[in-house]
Amino acid sequence: MFHNSSFWNSLIVKLFLSICFILVPLIVILIINSFYSVDVIRNQVAQSNKKMLNLHKNEIEKQLKSIGDFVYQLSNQADLLLLQENKDTEYNDYVEAKLRLYRLISNQANFSHPVDSLFIHAPYYDDMIYTQKFGNSYTERLEISNEIKQLLNKESGRIPNGKWKLWQGKHKNYLLYIIQNEDISVGAWIHVDKLITPFKHINYGELGRTILTTSDFSPINHTKFLQTEGIKLEDKLHPYLIKGKNDRFIVLSEPSSYADFNIVALIPEQVILQELPFIQRISIYISIGSILLLILFVVLMRNIILTPVLQIVRAMKKLRKGDLKVRLPKTKSSTEFEMMNDSFNRMISDIHHLKIDGYEQKINLQKSELKHLQLQINPHFFLNSLNIIYNLATLKDFALIQQMSQSLSNYFRFMFKSNSYFVGLEDEMKHTLNYLKIQELRFPHAFTYHVDIHPKWYRVKVPPLIIQSLVENTIKYGLNLDDSIKIMIKVWQREPEDDYIIIQISDTGEGFSDEVLSLLNKDKSYITEDGDRVGIWNIRRRLELLYEKNKASIDFENQIGATITIKLPLNPRDLDSVKNHMKNTMQD
Structure with a gap:
């Protein structure tokens, strides 16, 4: 309360x-x-930012000049002669020259940061040699290169030689530099966004922008922003104030001496106010007070x-x-x-109470399911065995009757004697061999079997009836009364340091059909209306209940005949028993 x-x-x-x-x-x-x-004092702030703008512009022009110088040197390469229209030029010479030129421009492109591509256009061969530092996909790169090829083929005479020129592609704007050498065009192109990349480090505030314009101050980028703010740039090189929708802006511009573009900076007035010394002091006081x-x-x-x-x-x-x-x-x-x-x-x-009740209920359900799975008996096997005893009694073959009865007694004693979820491999194999003796009495000369198990594995704990059920499945579906088959049971370890063992049951019969093999390997149930193949589902379900997820597995394949491979993890006690057996064997 x-x-x-x-x-x-x-x-x-x-x-x-x-x-x-x-x-x-x-x-x-x-x-x-x-x-x-x-x-x-807006002019002081404007002058400071104009110096910064000029500094970055000079750096861009330095890079443009460096790229232009390289293109000029490239236009004088002797290999370009092999790309010109000349019927005497052999194709191999053309290919070798092309490769040398490609290596040359590729090496230079790695050192030219802003350049998107260096290219050589040979119209006689309708060929375009270019580096690929641009585009997000092959399709985009091919589209841009084709655009430039069309430009060079149709308007090569209108393009200024040896000067950077703004060129508007279908989707993006570029800065283009071309030098003509006879019918060969050598050049470079740069995406305009890369030109203003250095200006992104200048803090102009959230509304501030660095804009690239043509020589007559027509904007190339941020056009939507200018339309939203209602700003029209004026042909003025000195700083001036212009009013936008959300704020007033200081406009700074710097023309390029190497190309027909201008770099324009829009600085919001509120950013300038924040940078004044008085406001800075007040901000410090507010910060300390805060x-x-x-x-x-x-x-x-x-x-x-x-x-x-x-x-x-x-x-x-x-x-x-x-x-x-x-x-x-x-x-x-x-x-x-x-x-x-x-x-x-x-x-x-x-x-806490609900979890305890849930755990107890889950454990009881799993115990009941495991017990039910272990007690599943094929009634046909029991009835057929009694029928064999009846036939032997008719023939008065008392020795075989005694042997059959003893084997059946041992079989059912193993089925009912233990409530444990695990048995020793030795006991499991004794039960399996006893089952094989019963089947030999039922189907004489129909099959033979071979067991390959080292004694060191006999004390390893395995789920009961796991091997016998698979042997029973092999006899039920692989046995052919016309031809004798061979059943092999093998237990081994792939590597000595492995913490699991492999149990393999194989035969020389016809194997699994493609349909059955596909369903089994997809972990899909394949139980017919008559309950056939319930043994495989039984084993798979018990492995899920007895072991941690993905620790145990069962796989199916066709080799000579059907092959079933089971992987079972070894617990520390199993590993110790194996080591002790090997130690005692070495001492003997």
Whole structure:
């Protein structure tokens, strides 16, 4: 039962008052600061940013000049003669020249950061040699290269020789540089976005932009932003102020001396105001005041919120690790936390009881299922065995009757004697051999068998009836009364350090049909209406219940005949028994 608390003890009231205590002084400080705000010297900020703009522009032009110089050197390469229209040029010479030129431009492209591609166009061979530092896919690269080929084929005379030119592709804008050598075109192209990459490091604020324009100040990029803000750029090289939809902007521009474009910077006025010394000092004072108020806020909130929350968090961490005995202490706190603590403790108690009941029910169900799976008996096998005894009694073959009865007695004694989920491999093999003796009496001369098991594996624990069930499956579906088959049982370990063993049952019969083999290897059930092949499903289900996930497996394949391979993990006790057997064998 919760005690009645006053209105002021409510968590909501405490949080509201605490936030007001923090926010009201901050708002008062900001209002006072707004009254002391003055006009700023925009020209000083504009000049500083113009110097920065000019610095980056010079760096771009330096790179453009370097690329242009290389293209000029490339246009004088002797190998270009082999790409020109000349019927005396052999094709092998053309290919070798092409490879040398490709290596040359590829090596240079690796050192030319902004360039998208260096290219050589040979119209006589309708060939385009180019580097591939552009495009997100082969299709995009091929589309762009084809666009440039068409441009060179149709308008090669209109393209300025040895000068960077803005070129608008179907999807993107590029800066193009071409030098003509006879009918060969040598050049480079750069995506315009790469030109303004260095300007992204300049902080112009959220609304600030670096824009590339043509020589007449027509924007190439950020056109949608300019339309949204309602800004039209003017042909002015000196800084000027322009009003946009969301803010006023300082406009700075720098023309390029190597190409027909301008670099224009739009700096929001609010960014300039924030950078003034007076505002910086006020910001420092506000920051210091905020830190002090934040410390005070933390101290106040520690006892009101943090301590109860940390108690809940620690309890939930223990709960995540499986500790269902964890409980929250009953301490004096806010009304909401007292309610949460009590509900948490009740919930954990309920979960604890439900989990115990669920575990017990799951264990009982698994035990029942395993017991049921182990006790599945084929009634036809039992009736056929009794029929054989009847026929032998008619023939008065008492020796065979005794042998058959003894084998059946041993068979059913093994089936019913143990409630264990595991038996020794030696006992499992004795039961399997006893089963094979019964089948030899039923089908004389119909099959032979061979067992290859080292004695060191006899003490390893395996699920009961796992081998006998698969041998029974082999006799049921692989036996052919016209031709004798051979059944092989083998147990081994692939590598001495492996922590599992391999049990393999194979025969020389016709093997699995393609349909059955496909269903078995897809872990799909293949039980007919008459209950055929229930043994394989039985084994697979018991392996799932007895071992951890993916530790045990059963696989099916056709070799000479049908082959079934089972992988069973070895527990530490099995490994110790194997080591002790090997040690005793070596001492003997």
